[in-house]
Amino acid sequence: MLFQFQLLQSELARVYQSLSITQQLHALIVKTHLSNDPFYATRIVRFYAINGDLYSARNLFDTSPNPSVYLWNSIIRAHSQAHKFGYAFSLFRKMLRTEIKPDNFTYACIVRACSERLDLDGLKLAHGGVVVSGLGLDSICSSALVSAYSKLGLVDEASKVFYGMPEPDLVLWNSMISAYGNYGFWYEGLQLFSEMQHVGIWPDGYTLVGLLFGLADSCLLSVGQGLHGFCLKSNFDSNAHVGSVLVTMYSRCKSMNYAYKVFSGLIQPDLVTWSALITGYSQSGDSEKALRLFKKFNWEGKKADSVLIATMLATAAQFANVGSGKEIHAHCLRHGHESHVKVCSALIDMYSKSGFLGLGISVFTIMSGRNIVSYNSLILGLGLHGHAFQAFKKFDEILENGLIPDECTFSALLCTCCHAGLVKDGKSIFKRMTVEFGIQPRAEHYVHMVKLLGMGGELEEAYNLILSLPEPVDSGIWGALLSCCDACGNPEMAKSVAERLIGNNPESCSYRVMLSNIYAGYGRWDDAMKLRDDQTDGKLRKIPGLSWIEGSSL
């Protein structure tokens, strides 16, 4: 019987995902009473989880007499990977009441779950649990904590965890480099890149993905090329993720020739990589090429997802003619993408930009399963095109239909007010959101409020609003103020605010990038380039062993 289990298990590995083989295994261990051994139960629970049958997994778990820590971990992980966080946490609480103590894997899973459900309070509690359990110096928990804090925007918290570790392993270095990368702190990333090699840890594909992603928005082509050279030398370029982030990096730097070169060197570019390239062309204004590539993508029998479809609709919106937009619309009806929020709002956007707002509204009208999310898309669609009155009418309709507006609804309404310059209405809807609907404003709401005030000429009030927020203030909020200053013809204020930010964060380059992008957006190329040069000026030389990065050519 044991032999039969092993046979079936190898069969399972061969066929990759099979619910029926899992069920056979399950039946087998029940028949042979092997299900009393948590080792077998653990494997089956995992197989059920892979096949998305949480009900059977839970059933097996509940009938297991002596769950081991492994079995607990797999059932908790099964639920949290399926985003059933409520079940995952209640299982965890149940586990705490048993003899079995959670281990580093349990906490890593819980920590990750907290970050995915954007639960900072939960994360802090879990962090406390980690420390109390004596796992504060565990590398697996620490990596999970670094990533989780970074995902919730708390890079400083992440670095506190990182620097608390006496001897970080490769994964921990990677987590911290990615954390910096997520927020465009490329300089900090490169410093770690140098340090890790100094202490004898060799980077892998993850390291490079984190570094390159951090570079993508800063338009530092020479540094990107240097790292690209490093990838080639270390054979990381065959790594699909590295290839994908290289395409993204070059695309964002508007260097489509390089992006295409990397792309065509990949053996099997995946959906994400195709999207990165197509988006690159679309964003660089070459919508013809983006459309041609999308057709090629389809000819090769590949399946687009809703994100790519939304990108294609945005691409089609760039054409004066509504024809290709309608083609993409037909494509998305054929493949059932029209139920996606992003696709719907892209459709509404595409039609209204092509001069057919009516068609956009009818997309909303005929779509099935209209909910608060679809209302949000429509409100945003109306708002983006200056139909503020209709947008507010739709808001009333939401309330009349007994739907409950969410934070995105208010985001769309605030955005509407921004576009229409309705400062008073914006202020009042912001107040209603917090007072009447009890919604805690998020960074995006403040971004809209800052823009609303700023574009209405009340730069001082916008500035004071930001100063009244608790630290750390999201850099996007500052970015909104900076672009308002410039748009209001007050680039001097932008400069002084940005310089103050740069002064307060001398080690961080992201504010330089922001100010540089503002200058670039207004065609002030000299100012922009100077700031970008200032980013690297002398800085790379300060990092030991990295002087090769700049000026290395491919």
Added chain:
DNA sequence: CGCACCCCGT
């Protein structure tokens, strides 16, 4: 006997 942490697109 063995679960695992880090990475890509608007």
